[in-house]
Amino acid sequence: MTQETQVTPRPLVDWSVAASTGAYLVRGGPVVPREEAERAVAELRELTVEAEGHVRELTGLGLGLPLLPGEVVDRPGWVRSAASGLDALTSKALPRTQMGPLGPLLAGGAGMQTGVLLSFLASRVLGQYDPFAGPERKGSLLLVAPNIVAAEQAMKVPGTEFRMWVCLHECTHRLQFTAVGWLRDYFSDEVERLVGGFAGEDADGLSDLLGRLPETLKQVGRGKAGSSAGLADLVQSPKQRQIFDRLLALSTLLEGHADYVMDAVGPSVVPSVEMIRQRFTERRKGGGLFDRLLRSLLGVDAKMRQYAEGAAFTRHVVDAVGMEGFNAVWTSPNTLPTKAEIADPASWVRRIHK
Numbered sequence: 001m002t003q004e005t006q007v008t009p010r011p012l013v014d015w016s017v018a019a020s021t022g023a024y025l026v027r028g029g030p031v032v033p034r035e036e037a038e039r040a041v042a043e044l045r046e047l048t049v050e051a052e053g054h055v056r057e058l059t060g061l062g063l064g065l066p067l068l069p070g071e072v073v074d075r076p077g078w079v080r081s082a083a084s085g086l087d088a089l090t091s092k093a094l095p096r097t098q099m100g101p102l103g104p105l106l107a108g109g110a111g112m113q114t115g116v117l118l119s120f121l122a123s124r125v126l127g128q129y130d131p132f133a134g135p136e137r138k139g140s141l142l143l144v145a146p147n148i149v150a151a152e153q154a155m156k157v158p159g160t161e162f163r164m165w166v167c168l169h170e171c172t173h174r175l176q177f178t179a180v181g182w183l184r185d186y187f188s189d190e191v192e193r194l195v196g197g198f199a200g201e202d203a204d205g206l207s208d209l210l211g212r213l214p215e216t217l218k219q220v221g222r223g224k225a226g227s228s229a230g231l232a233d234l235v236q237s238p239k240q241r242q243i244f245d246r247l248l249a250l251s252t253l254l255e256g257h258a259d260y261v262m263d264a265v266g267p268s269v270v271p272s273v274e275m276i277r278q279r280f281t282e283r284r285k286g287g288g289l290f291d292r293l294l295r296s297l298l299g300v301d302a303k304m305r306q307y308a309e310g311a312a313f314t315r316h317v318v319d320a321v322g323m324e325g326f327n328a329v330w331t332s333p334n335t336l337p338t339k340a341e342i343a344d345p346a347s348w349v350r351r352i353h354k
Contacts, residue, residue: 013090014111019083021115023076026122029146030153037145044143044163045069051167054265055175060323061330062179070141070170071134075122078144082118085133085140089191126151126166129173131184139184141174143167155279161270168265172258180330187250194243245339252342253329256310260318263311309342316345321353328352 032040048070056062073081127143134140143166152162177184267273317326328335329352341348 012107012110013087013114014107015083015087015114017108017111018086018114018118019080021112022079022083022118022122023115024119025116026075026079026119029075029123030150032149037149040149040159040163041072041145043160044072044145044148044167047160047164047167048141048143048171051164052171052175054269055168055171055261058261058265058323059172059175060327061175065178068141070127070143070167072143072145074146075119075144078125078142079115079118079122081130081133081140081142082121083115084137085130086114088132088137089188123147127170129170129177131177131187139174139177141170143170151280151283155276155283157276157279158272161272162276165262165270165273165276168262168270169258172261173254176254176257176330182332183330186333187247190243190247190250194240194247246336249337249339249342252306252310253313253337254310255306256308256312257314259307259311260314313337313342313345313348317349320346320349325349325353 046069049067052062052067122144124147125144126147127141129139129141131139133142148163148166149159152159155162263273263277265273270276314326317329329337329348335352337345337348341351
């Protein structure tokens with residue numbers, strides 16, 4: 001009698017291995033006196049509360065929600081949180097595979113490779129709101145203190161003002177997901193449909209996508225997100241193209257809206273905002289991990305095109321119908337701008353504000 005070996009479905013990536021590998025390999029941040037480091041951490045926590053108050057006042061989003069401080073982390077802390085968030089985001093999108101006895105080894109190998117890449121990115125991320133990380137994976141606002149200090153030193157900008165400016169951007173992202181109750185699940189479901197479609201319609205396409213991931217992450221980290229073929233090359237069916245375009249439009253909206261807000265709060269809060277924006281634009285190579293990865297996989301140019309287009313869309317709509325009129329974008333998935341409307345905001349205004 002032949003006994004069959006039991007094969008258990010396993011995830012493609014062991015995210016615990018990714019987290020431990022990345023945290024172990026990541027380089028330390030700039031060397032600063034202990035007292036200065038502690039002061040920066042305390043100030044960033046305080047500034048997230050103050051910044052979100054300014055964002056709420058400007059946008060009208062999240063009024064009545066508790067004002068909570070952000071979590072200030074070092075580079076290994078960011079790696080662990082990013083791995084956790086990616087695990088939550090991809091757990092449904094990427095299928096568990098029948099890998100047999102070698103499954104743990106293969107998943108661990110993928111985890112180690114991903115950890116190496118996360119350690120590389122960890123020196124570049126200033127902050128992010130990750131809707132899939134944190135306690136019970138319900139969202140976490142992270143500020144990477146050593147990277148923020150390194151950036152303000154490199155650009156020679158006022159430390160407190162730059163920290164507030166960064167907090168304004170990340171707190172806008174937090175409000176986008178906490179004040180708009182359907183947005184987190186909508187984003188997750190769209191990613192699941194897009195990536196899952198490759199498994200359902202074209203297994204080779206999924207393998208191709210996963211095979212490109214390591215090099216894609218390397219290009220993202222080097223600020224060359226548009227230099228190699230992206231997910232757009234794999235999109236074949238009309239259904240997948242529609243999902244692709246919706247995700248692209250949403251990502252552009254979220255980043256552009258945050259960029260608009262961080263500048264629109266104005267010099268009364270950040271007196272050197274114009275100088276900071278000018279110097280940061282020259283330095284900037286992307287946003288948080290999800291933004292960098294998504295933009296690269298979608299084949300979007302790395303030179304802040306999303307930020308510029310999204311900010312231009314936001315600015316046009318606010319000028320045309322005011323902030324309250326702009327906030328109609330958050331009513332439902334049906335009121336989000338399409339890819340075409342991002343480029344032609346007047347058409348969105350005509351469709352929503354007839």
